[in-house]
Each structure stands twice: as structure tokens, then as C-alpha cells.
Amino acid sequence: MKFKMIHENYNVYDLKKSIDFYGEALGLTETRRKESSDGSFIIVYLTSDSSDFELELTWMRDMDRPYNLGDCEFHLAFETDDFEAAHALHEKMGCICFENKEMGIYFIEDPDGYWLEILPPKK
Secondary structure, X not given: OOOOOOEEEEEEOOXXXXXXXXXXXXXXXXXXXXXXXXXXXXXXXXXXXXXXXXXXEEEXXXXXXXXXXXXXXXXXXXXXXOHHHHHHHHHHHOOEEEEEOOOOEEEEEOOOOOEEEEEOOOO
């Protein structure tokens, strides 16, 4: 029996702000969306042309405050082919929240407080 990872879900408070962030910061684009008939939720799937893995963003109409992420001891990782350019972009965006120069990695934070690890290409 084999399993394939296909997506990860993040619940978001401001869907447009999140879509814009993921587009600018990581080049992700919307591939499809599902909207409930009563308007209670919208699910948007984002992906890049370098992978078939999807990030699922879920917006809930009745959520009246930003999500509490606890200690935020989880993250999604992205490998980039141009680490220096990615770092410069994220620095310009002001979204770098933690950097470990010894390990050669850093994290960015999305509008809802989710941490995303940025890795250089594997050698």
C-alpha cells in the first residue's frame, strides 16, 4: 500500500490577503476553488508549476477573529532554486520571522501567522 501527500490545509482569516501573499512570496497560483452554496466557506487550492502538491486555504464566514495557532510548532517547507533572490524578496516584503544562518535556512510568516521554511537547493 502506498500513500502520496497531495495537500496541506491552512485556515485563513482574510482569503484575498492570503492569496496575494502566497502569490508574491512563493509564486503560488490558484488552481481551483470550492464555495459553499450558503456562503459559509470558501476553499482555494494553490500550487506552483514545480510540484503537484497543493496548499489548501480555507476561509470560514463565521470566524470573527484571527486563528490562534498556539506555539506554531509546525511549518510547511519550500525549496528554492535561487536562495539569495528569495531571501531578498522576503526581506523586502518584511515577512522573515526567523533565520538560522548556521543551518542556511530561514522562515517567513504568512498573514495568519503560519511559518513557512525556505530552503536552498539540495546539493
